[in-house]
Amino acid sequence: MAELLSTVEFQMSLLLFVSLAGYLIASRINQSAVIGEILVGLAIGPSILGLITYTDFVKSVAHLGAVILLFVVGLEFKLKDIFNLKYGIIAAVGVIVPWIGGYFTAKLFGYDFTTAVFVGTALTATSIAITANVLKELGKLQTEAAKAIIGAAVIDDVLSLLALSVAQQLAAGSISAAATGIVVLKSLAFLIAGAILGQLVLNRLVVRMDRSAIARKYPEFVFIFAMSMAFLYAMGAELIGLSAIVGAFIAGVALEGVVPQHSKPFKEGAEYLHIIFAATFFVSLGILADFRAVTPAVILFLAVLTVVAVLTKLIGCYLPARMQKMSHDDSLVVGFGMSPRGEVAMIVALLALNSGLIMQDIYVTIVMMSVLTTLLTPIVLRNWLYSRVHV
Amino acid sequence: MAELLSTVEFQMSLLLFVSLAGYLIASRINQSAVIGEILVGLAIGPSILGLITYTDFVKSVAHLGAVILLFVVGLEFKLKDIFNLKYGIIAAVGVIVPWIGGYFTAKLFGYDFTTAVFVGTALTATSIAITANVLKELGKLQTEAAKAIIGAAVIDDVLSLLALSVAQQLAAGSISAAATGIVVLKSLAFLIAGAILGQLVLNRLVVRMDRSAIARKYPEFVFIFAMSMAFLYAMGAELIGLSAIVGAFIAGVALEGVVPQHSKPFKEGAEYLHIIFAATFFVSLGILADFRAVTPAVILFLAVLTVVAVLTKLIGCYLPARMQKMSHDDSLVVGFGMSPRGEVAMIVALLALNSGLIMQDIYVTIVMMSVLTTLLTPIVLRNWLYSRVHV
Numbered sequence: 001m002a003e004l005l006s007t008v009e010f011q012m013s014l015l016l017f018v019s020l021a022g023y024l025i026a027s028r029i030n031q032s033a034v035i036g037e038i039l040v041g042l043a044i045g046p047s048i049l050g051l052i053t054y055t056d057f058v059k060s061v062a063h064l065g066a067v068i069l070l071f072v073v074g075l076e077f078k079l080k081d082i083f084n085l086k087y088g089i090i091a092a093v094g095v096i097v098p099w100i101g102g103y104f105t106a107k108l109f110g111y112d113f114t115t116a117v118f119v120g121t122a123l124t125a126t127s128i129a130i131t132a133n134v135l136k137e138l139g140k141l142q143t144e145a146a147k148a149i150i151g152a153a154v155i156d157d158v159l160s161l162l163a164l165s166v167a168q169q170l171a172a173g174s175i176s177a178a179a180t181g182i183v184v185l186k187s188l189a190f191l192i193a194g195a196i197l198g199q200l201v202l203n204r205l206v207v208r209m210d211r212s213a214i215a216r217k218y219p220e221f222v223f224i225f226a227m228s229m230a231f232l233y234a235m236g237a238e239l240i241g242l243s244a245i246v247g248a249f250i251a252g253v254a255l256e257g258v259v260p261q262h263s264k265p266f267k268e269g270a271e272y273l274h275i276i277f278a279a280t281f282f283v284s285l286g287i288l289a290d291f292r293a294v295t296p297a298v299i300l301f302l303a304v305l306t307v308v309a310v311l312t313k314l315i316g317c318y319l320p321a322r323m324q325k326m327s328h329d330d331s332l333v334v335g336f337g338m339s340p341r342g343e344v345a346m347i348v349a350l351l352a353l354n355s356g357l358i359m360q361d362i363y364v365t366i367v368m369m370s371v372l373t374t375l376l377t378p379i380v381l382r383n384w385l386y387s388r389v390h391v
Numbered sequence: 392m393a394e395l396l397s398t399v400e401f402q403m404s405l406l407l408f409v410s411l412a413g414y415l416i417a418s419r420i421n422q423s424a425v426i427g428e429i430l431v432g433l434a435i436g437p438s439i440l441g442l443i444t445y446t447d448f449v450k451s452v453a454h455l456g457a458v459i460l461l462f463v464v465g466l467e468f469k470l471k472d473i474f475n476l477k478y479g480i481i482a483a484v485g486v487i488v489p490w491i492g493g494y495f496t497a498k499l500f501g502y503d504f505t506t507a508v509f510v511g512t513a514l515t516a517t518s519i520a521i522t523a524n525v526l527k528e529l530g531k532l533q534t535e536a537a538k539a540i541i542g543a544a545v546i547d548d549v550l551s552l553l554a555l556s557v558a559q560q561l562a563a564g565s566i567s568a569a570a571t572g573i574v575v576l577k578s579l580a581f582l583i584a585g586a587i588l589g590q591l592v593l594n595r596l597v598v599r600m601d602r603s604a605i606a607r608k609y610p611e612f613v614f615i616f617a618m619s620m621a622f623l624y625a626m627g628a629e630l631i632g633l634s635a636i637v638g639a640f641i642a643g644v645a646l647e648g649v650v651p652q653h654s655k656p657f658k659e660g661a662e663y664l665h666i667i668f669a670a671t672f673f674v675s676l677g678i679l680a681d682f683r684a685v686t687p688a689v690i691l692f693l694a695v696l697t698v699v700a701v702l703t704k705l706i707g708c709y710l711p712a713r714m715q716k717m718s719h720d721d722s723l724v725v726g727f728g729m730s731p732r733g734e735v736a737m738i739v740a741l742l743a744l745n746s747g748l749i750m751q752d753i754y755v756t757i758v759m760m761s762v763l764t765t766l767l768t769p770i771v772l773r774n775w776l777y778s779r780v781h782v
Binding site: 007009010012013016024027056217218223234235244247264269279 | 398399418448608619625666
């Protein structure tokens, strides 16, 4: 019996099964499936039921999930969307203020330098899936505020990945300003070179590959190629000291907009992979969180950090929006709309935990902060802001 | 650097990359992609280049691949196709004769009982993908012989899975006729109950699920459910002592013919998963084969076994075809057309090796026998049989 519990079949069917339960819970509480999946992950993990632990298999699947997830995000990402100054300013201030807020909050609670850097980094991310969904349900997707949220969140993704790269270098001991500058430059160079060369070279290569005899003979060839690029870029990013997910994201950006004519559509294929591996990924995030690490002090830290997370994003996005002559109410919508942290914050926490840079208590705190900010946003937007403002 | 080589990114990108090379080789030698993938797997594995070994990660991916592969095979499998007496007889004799041939050949070469049982079982399988492709290229897919090959090969799949279940029980020590009988009954009961109940219950459940509010809200829900069933059935099969892939196959059969109206089509999704995981699966089969286990005696055994494999399938299918009043030439086409062993034989070898029931030399022999019979069939059909017969 114990042997059966360690089989690939058992672990995979359990992960998928409980992710379905996650959907049901999410649907019941009217939330994103991600929230439901993390909650069921918590339930089946060592914290509560103990049905499964974070085995090597779960870890591998989670790793595949993170790479595929960022690749699919990249595939949706239009390069020209980053070159919008207005949204760029909202995103930049909305990244810097939360970083500082997170860093000093962690310091205040007595955590060490590395931990504080990762807490700050986790606070930079914005997950707009939730907000976009709420705005869509309210029929507000075409408003000025909605466009600002989505535009800024896209840029925010890139800035968060940059912050992650810097955090990993800082944790590795390069704390001089010059070394940090080099990391920023290296990351930017990789991001820009990877994306632009990708768009110019890789993109055209795929188009030519798609027209070749081999793709006509084997329509799955281009799809396998695209996925191998996702993992190759991920490896390349690790090789130069960045995070693997940065590479996967860039691979996606490089292939954005390519629509094969003769081969199977790789974007569709990647999205199917994403469905399965994102589901298992979010469940595994819950499994990894061990609530036995939670003490009253950790709960206090979580409460304070969540408030800081919301306030810093609110202020960091409200002010630049307001300065760019958006209305008070619109700016509030932007600020709250950017608050959900979501998957990127959790991936930051996962990477840091797996590398031994943060401890369980901080991992749980970041995951729960991410869940709480995500739960809060729809409530604020739906019941408070949009019940009084007319955007 | 050594650390990088063990990352998920490196291993996954390597597996996918070389599978692309496998496609190129396969295209060059005008063969199925499977053959190319196994050959490149051999090249990068410990036998030759040593770029990668059969790590836990590769093993997990191969395991996922085997389950997904049989699930997709099952999705194509129509239950009513097994109830054709004519093709059933061809399939049955075409399974029994090779089993006996394989068993006694192994015995003759001094291998033990368990090994002989698995060699016999590996010889029962038929992979018609290759044959069907050749027949399609020759424009012979609508002939009587082609229909007999495809009909019998479908039944053959079920019989091979049955033989595998029996082999695993025999290896576990139940060698009495009564115990073997129980295994056959249990397997048949699982196959029939799983498939029929699946068609009646699971099938309808998916249809209802597809119409539910949850599927409308989350169009990926049904796909995740279908994949969780594949792994759950796989686990169920293991639980009652059958092979996991038998379960995955039955899950596929249970869901055959269901076309969701409101959700994402899970069959398409499963096929995309299949593309990636079958590619990595076949590469991993090559990686696992260690040619350092090959001695002159093993080469002799391989040569004899390959001849036995072709002859027993030829005789075992020719005779019942001929007895059912098919022409001599048609019966020859059926016999040769059923010869390629392909993936099922390799999965049998993989399972037996992983359970420590056979040694590396037998694993390599079965994989290479499978490759050789697969290489041979198109040559015989194209250059010899169809250049003289007019089916």
